[in-house]
Amino acid sequence: MYLNIPELITSVLEFIFYSFAFSAILSYIILAIISGFETVNYMKKNSFVNYKEILSSSISPSISIIAPAYNETLNIVENVRSLLSNHYVNYDVIIVNDGSKDDSLEKLIKAYDLVKVDYSINQQIPTKPLREGIFKSTNPAFEKLIVVDKVNGGKADALNTGLNISTNKYVACIDVDCLLLEEALQKMIKPFLESTDEKVIAAGGVIRIANSCEIKDGKLIDVNLPKNKIVRGQILEYLRAFLLGRMAWSKLNGLLVISGAFGLFDKKTAIEVGGYDTKTVGEDMEIIVRMRRHMEEQKVKYRVAYIPDPLCWTEAPDSYKIFISQRNRWTRGTIETLKKHKKIGFNPKYNSLGTISYPYWLIYERIAPIIEVAGLFYFLFLIMNKNVKWDYALAFITLAYLFTVLFSIITIITEELTYHQYKKKGIGYQLIKTAFLEPFINHPFILYAAVKGNFDYYFNKKIKWGEMTRKGMTNN
Structure with a gap:
């Protein structure tokens, strides 16, 4: 029997591409359905919760908000004011100025009447040394504020410094350029208080995009839709990820990442695993995987919780250069984390972490962009060789596009x-219009950043964090 090798290879490749695409679509549908049911249950359950009891109780669990800052002169004063205005009783705010080269520290000293103080540090995690030292305010209104000035060591090192300084049971790690809503802490602490038969080691919340929103005195005054199409695409992307993705993974206890913009952690567990990894650019994902791995190896029942309420607003990249740099870093962080913890992958000893979460992240987050790009090149190869089955190809492209649009519309x-954060008339229509354009506006650049991230990880070891220039949320 004659075996046509080129046709066999073509058939195998097409089977791989089509199977991957349909399995990805099926996984998104399943996660969306689970998220939908879980969101309804959450809203019903929490409609009876009196959060005032949590925020007004003197025995509420103690929390330290740790916010690393590096050259944040545009937002630093306003965002610290936002952190200090939280409606919670038992908390403090630790701003870690990570060797800023601008006037961030000087602005803080002036705005909050700071003076240098002697402060005992429990150095449980090795970090870069202090520079100017530790500051507290002479104004009683800012008694919860602690400012640390240290030698630059990166975000992870700054967070570890905050872990060493904190004397509270829980730590909320947040980007200093983010806007934390006033009720965020009492909503985030709730899973820790409710859990009885399992230990909650971390909780994450929804991150929303603050570009073009009106912010005054550290408070969100008005939510607006940005005119920038790149930012609008990211709004849809964030909504899909947080509303129709992470809610399901929380239900399955399969979360592998809590956004670095805002997360609440059990400090003891975070310190037990050695704090944040200073050698990765994806420290937010890596510490969650390491904490979960630690709990699995200790055979302790645990959970990583998720709060679907919009609790934190952040500034998103508004140019392709910054957008690609950010996604490049996310790709490298994912590669580093999955590689470092490869022992977990497909290992039943780690229960759902090893058999569901890790494989899903490896296949549909780590490998997916590579397969998609390979598929595009394969399609171009077929066109050049005039070997395209256009009826199948057009049907597949149309299906993929329409599914993407439909999924975004369902998210909206x-x-x-x-x-219902976007209340102004016409915003829903604008978001739906963005849903039709996003596959062409943002997605190609996400693919490019993923491919470049892979290249940089394996061949460009000099690249580290990546540029993320801020314009200031109040000026967007």
């Missing part, structure tokens, strides 16, 4: 029916 409807 979900947002409208639940948290």
Whole structure:
């Protein structure tokens, strides 16, 4: 029997590409359904919660908000004011100025009447040394504020410094350029208080994009839709990820990442695993995987919780250069984390962490962009060789596009029916219009950044964090 090798290879490749695409679509549908049911249950359950009891109780668990800052002169004063205005009783705010070269420290000293103080540090995690030292305010209104000035060591090192300084049971790690809503802490602490038969080691919340929103005195005054198409695409992307993705993974206890913009951690567990890894650019994902791995190896029942309420708003990249740099870093961080913890992968000893979460992240987050790009090149190869089955190809492209658009529209409807943050007339229509354009506006650059991230990880070891220039949320 004659075996046509080129046709066999073509058939195998097409089977791989089509199977991957349909399995990805199926996984998104399943996660969206689980998220939908879980969101409804969450809203019903929490409609009876009196958060005032949590925020007004003197025995509420103690929390330290740790916010690393590096050259944040545009936002530093306003965002610290936002952190200090949180409606919670038992908390403090630790700003770690990580060797800023601008006037961030001087602005803080002036705005909050800071003076240098002697402060005992429990050096449980090795970090870079202090520079100017530790500051506290002479104004009683800012008694919760602690400012640390240290030698530059990167975000992870700054967070570890905060862990060493904190004397509280829980730590909320947040980007200093983010806007934390006033009720965020009492909502985030709730899973820790409710859990009885399992230990909650971390909790994450929804991150929303603050570009073009009106912010005054550290408070969100008005939510607006940005005109920038790149930012609008990211709004949809964030809504899909947080509303129709992470809610499901929380239900399955399969979360592998809590956004570095805002997360609440059990400090003891974070210190037990050695704090944040200073050698990765994806420290937010890596510490969650390491904490989960630690709990699995200790055979302790645990959970990583997720709060679907919009609790934190952040500035998103508004140029392709910064956008690609950010996604490049996310790709490298994912590669580093999955490689470092490869022992977990497909290992039943780690339960759902090893058999569901790790494989999903490896296949549909780590490998997916590479397969998609390979598929595009394969399609171009077929066109050049005039070997395209156009009826199948066009049907597949149309299906993929329409599914992407439909999924985004379902996300928009979900947002409208639940948290409804975009209340102004016409914003829903604008978001739906963005849903049709996003596959062409943002997605190609996400693919490019993923491919470049892979290249940089393996062949460009000099690249580290990546540029993320801020314009200041109040000026967007």
